[in-house]
Amino acid sequence: MDAPGDPEGPRPPGGDGPAANARETPNRLSKEQLFVLISAASINFGSMMCYSILGPFFPKEAEKKGASNTVIGMIFGCYALFELLASLLFGKYLVQIGAKFMFVAGMFVSGGVTILFGVLDQVPAGPVFIAMCFLVRIGDALSFAAAITASFSILVTAFPNNVATVLGSLEIFSGLGLVLGPPLGGFLYQSFGYEVPFIFLGCIILLMVPLNMYILPNYEANPGEHSFWKLISLPKVTLIAFVINSLSACFGFLDPTLSLFVLKKFNLPAGYVGLVFLGLALSYTISSPLFGLLSDKMPHLRKWFLVLGNLITAGCYMLLGPVPVLHIQSQLWLLVLMLVVNGISAAMSIIPTFPEILSCAYENGFEEGLSTLALVSGLFSAMWSIGAFLGPTLGGLLYEKVGFEWAAAVQGLWALTTGLAMGLFYLLEYSRRRRSKFQNILGTEEEQRALLPDENQS
Template structure:
């Protein structure tokens, strides 16, 4: 396949795009295979390192005198700096170089993951809290660099199958989220606080020589368009709101789900990690399916976005469950709702990247790595906005009103974003139908005039 950065299905490109799609070989080229291996290794190792905090870090932080709200801020600051750095890296990707940004991001991320493992030696109180913030901030910046470069390289290498490839690679992200919590919980129970971070940080670092050897180096000229022009496109703005909503739902669970499960069901830390399995595993399995459907049926992507949000809203009402429902909280129900939530996440998250990319091409953005960098950076930035708000809101609400009501309030956000997205698509469809009718009338009148003149 020619890595030319042509638009995905649903974008512009005319005959050239159709010809490229026809000429796409069914078998992967060597370059495409190497890109997939690099992205998969990064997704797997980084998500494992990211997710190990959930089962035991809140408990360890409480021992150090950290409040639930501050724990939520420690989780949330990761997303804040991921947001800021995504915008910068997306804008300057073509200047820095996609491969260099990818490798450098992995290197720093692995190093700070190991550094996180020695924070238990830091004195309690403000010093411990400050060091947690600093390490998380550096980790966020490095991960942002790696993921922005990775998404851009993937979209460049697979211009006609963006959703399918991204959805398939979410299997490795989901696998990392699946393996991280139980593995981290097991290593924590067996060997103490340090070993989970040192082990997983070392795995991240071991991926660097592999990626230096096999990852292709794409080059491109800087583009003329900006983030501001992209995000001010109305459709992109609504999709961005959907991304924020979903990432906040994920981030909401990070600091408080383990605390709720420990308090409600009295499970050991190792088993708490298995609770996270329901969400991560169902998301990993469903993502390739929705990616394939998004590429095969691009006109259906919008409804995946809408119904994914509405299902998620229902899940969060039942997660506690909300006290107004008068349903007793049970472990099997909690795990079932997390499984359904993982499927709804795959339904709504995976189509967002190709939808934004198609919209960018339709609005005059040039093809190539520059636009791919902007879209990757915007996606990462919007995801980070929600991932910043979610843990902070979750920690605060959990402390004030408890998990049941906090989850219900989070579900309202998903409900609003789903309804807003659905209303926008209905208005867009209605506007297109109205605009097509006058054109048909004009054409008919012109044809009648021509026929009458011929008869005369």
């Protein structure tokens, strides 16, 4: 949604409730809104820590246990596949289950399965270890899908006029999770072994559960009439879904591949590999609030952010290796620079997607309320999960077959395709609007000419 008074954005629902309270105090946070921000920040931070902590050392440990690079990519990717299925389910039934209960229960289960991940090194190598990795990863995916879907819905309910600004600001905590996860995981792994990173992180998440049970407001609403299929069938929403897929795949691609590439190419220890991930996470964290603010204050810029962000991301992945056809020597400084630029371009593209989908839904007759917010939240999480599944899965396979340089270039082509498709759609949309406006002007002139003879006779 857009800032108050913005003609291009959808209007928030009227009446009483949290949305009305948010409009009455636009420049000052209420106690309820502050508690919502704290709860959302805790889940963003915890989820990104869990997501990123595996990168520096898990691929190496999994190789010792007999897992191939393709299987390692599938272990990373199965998280997103089951998060996809769970997000669609939880988004549809969030109103019936209750947003607060879904949020707290998801966080509690996630803390438990994160601790279980820490004891997998005691499992026998081979198929048993691989199967247990899949089971624990699936449990983590289901629990965080519940918490994240509920979190998005609660946030947009509490801040109906500043969706992109709030989501962009909360990406600071997602970025902190991405920033702290790899180096902290690498350091704890080097110092204390495999178990400690997971037990430490799982305990932090469990400690957040009673806090959120106390401070998180409880929002209630009636089920809506619309479905995911009506939402995703809107052409604009379909294209934005592909943008989300592409950007998510770009992030997911790096998890099973980047650490192995850096270890072999530059001979860095595991602790320093975590610092390489820092370039992407830190730049994404810093730039997200800026693009969120710009998306709310100047919604006409969203289309430019979506297109340019994808095109810049494509260039980054072409130079990440770099792709051999460019005949550029692979260097550590160039790789880190491309990760930094990619963090900025990813924020440029990701932040506007949620308010753009929401605006399109309202323009096409979806009711304004928690039920639609739940559908959009579930759809966003599901589309992100598709990319997060395909990115590491195909990335691990391509890394084995053609090497990191070509695998990264293929990922860049995906971003390039979505960026060009989104740009073409906006050009066609602009052309249709101009043609419609021109036809309306002609119609008005014809009506005026038809009335002139009658006026002269009178």
